[in-house]
Amino acid sequence: MDRVLRIHAALATVALLFSLNYVISKVGLHAFSSMTFAYVRVLGSAIVLHLLFRQKNLPPLSRADHWRILGYSILGVVINQYLFLAGLALTSAHVTAILMTLIPVFALGAAIVFGRERASMAKIAGIALALAGALAVVGREGLRGADKSLLGDLLLICNGVAYALYLVLSKPDMKRLTPQRVITRMFAIGAVVMLPISARSMWTEPWASIPSTAWLALLFVIGGATVAAYLLNAWALAHTDSSLVAAYIYLQPVLTIILAAILLGETIQPIAIVAAVMIFAGVSLAGRPAPPAARPEAVPGGPD
Numbered sequence: 001m002d003r004v005l006r007i008h009a010a011l012a013t014v015a016l017l018f019s020l021n022y023v024i025s026k027v028g029l030h031a032f033s034s035m036t037f038a039y040v041r042v043l044g045s046a047i048v049l050h051l052l053f054r055q056k057n058l059p060p061l062s063r064a065d066h067w068r069i070l071g072y073s074i075l076g077v078v079i080n081q082y083l084f085l086a087g088l089a090l091t092s093a094h095v096t097a098i099l100m101t102l103i104p105v106f107a108l109g110a111a112i113v114f115g116r117e118r119a120s121m122a123k124i125a126g127i128a129l130a131l132a133g134a135l136a137v138v139g140r141e142g143l144r145g146a147d148k149s150l151l152g153d154l155l156l157i158c159n160g161v162a163y164a165l166y167l168v169l170s171k172p173d174m175k176r177l178t179p180q181r182v183i184t185r186m187f188a189i190g191a192v193v194m195l196p197i198s199a200r201s202m203w204t205e206p207w208a209s210i211p212s213t214a215w216l217a218l219l220f221v222i223g224g225a226t227v228a229a230y231l232l233n234a235w236a237l238a239h240t241d242s243s244l245v246a247a248y249i250y251l252q253p254v255l256t257i258i259l260a261a262i263l264l265g266e267t268i269q270p271i272a273i274v275a276a277v278m279i280f281a282g283v284s285l286a287g288r289p290a291p292p293a294a295r296p297e298a299v300p301g302g303p304d
Contacts, residue, residue, distance in 0.1 A: 003239065010235060014229050014232050014236070015255060017228060017232075019097065019255035019256040022094075024217045025093075026088060026260075028221065030214065032218070035198045038085045041222055046188045048223070049180075049188075053180040055181065068173060072169065072186055073186040075165050075166035076162075076167075076170070080162060080163050083155045083158055084096075087159060090148045090149060091148075092149070092260065092264075092266050093260040094260045094261075096152075097256035098137065099137065100252070101250070101253060101276075102134055103167070105126065105279075106163075108286050110165050110168040111168050114169075125282075129285060130279045130286065134157060136275040138157070180234075183230070233245065250280055253276055257272075
């Protein structure tokens with residue numbers, strides 16, 4: 001298999017792992033509370049990442065580095081895991097996958113706010129179109145009176161905003177300190193910060209009655225959807241353009257819709273398909289490169 005095929009195989013595997021994550025996490029959440037599931041996922045991932053990326057003789061982090069990585073952990077691990085799993089527990093897997101494709105749009109919006117991207121008509125129109133797609137999903141739940149699903153959708157949108165802020169703010173340090181070092185430390189901090197928050201949930205969790213299928217789901221989420229997907233994505237990103245890596249994001253909702261219908265028996269509503277098309281179109285429009293005259297001058301820590 002040549003290099004191009006290996007790259008596409010890796011990215012397709014990542015898309016499949018992330019798509020399965022929505023479905024299999026849903027299975028785990030039938031037995032675990034969302035707070036317990038989130039904490040055990042973060043703790044397990046922190047242990048595996050520490051074993052994989054133990055690096056010695058590295059220069060010490062500055063006090064400012066410690067505080068920034070703490071902030072990245074709060075946004076990208078603590079808030080991300082709690083809101084994602086709480087939202088997934090309340091709404092369907094395929095809607096979750098659709099709403100998660102808003103993250104690139106939120107990241108673009110944050111980059112514009114922080115002055116790392118310049119706004120253009122295409123970017124603004126793309127953001128508006130994608131948000132309209134999200135509102136179509138949320139509005140459907142409101143009109144149906146599905147309060148739990150509506151709350152789940154809103155939690156997922158808030159999660160997308162928090163994760164987008166993490167992506168934009170952490171980019172300079174990811175380049176300077178390496179993703180492995182930053183992410184390993186983020187999960188370690190997350191495991192400490194989340195312990196007191198999740199302690200009551202774990203204390204009252206009926207551990208003895210949790211079926212083996214839920215434990216297997218948790219193991220997959222840690223080993224497959226977190227560690228393996230991250231490693232494959234990082235390898236692909238090092239060997240191809242980021243635009244190709246981003247393009248595979250669009251495959252995830254399609255796979256999730258199919259898997260959720262087969263494995264969970266979810267009924268796919270037409271409005272979900274319409275919303276997905278609107279979000280995809282918005283992300284594509286917003287992601288178009290600006291003409292040279294509209295691009296910001298290169299600054300340290302700015303976008304490539």
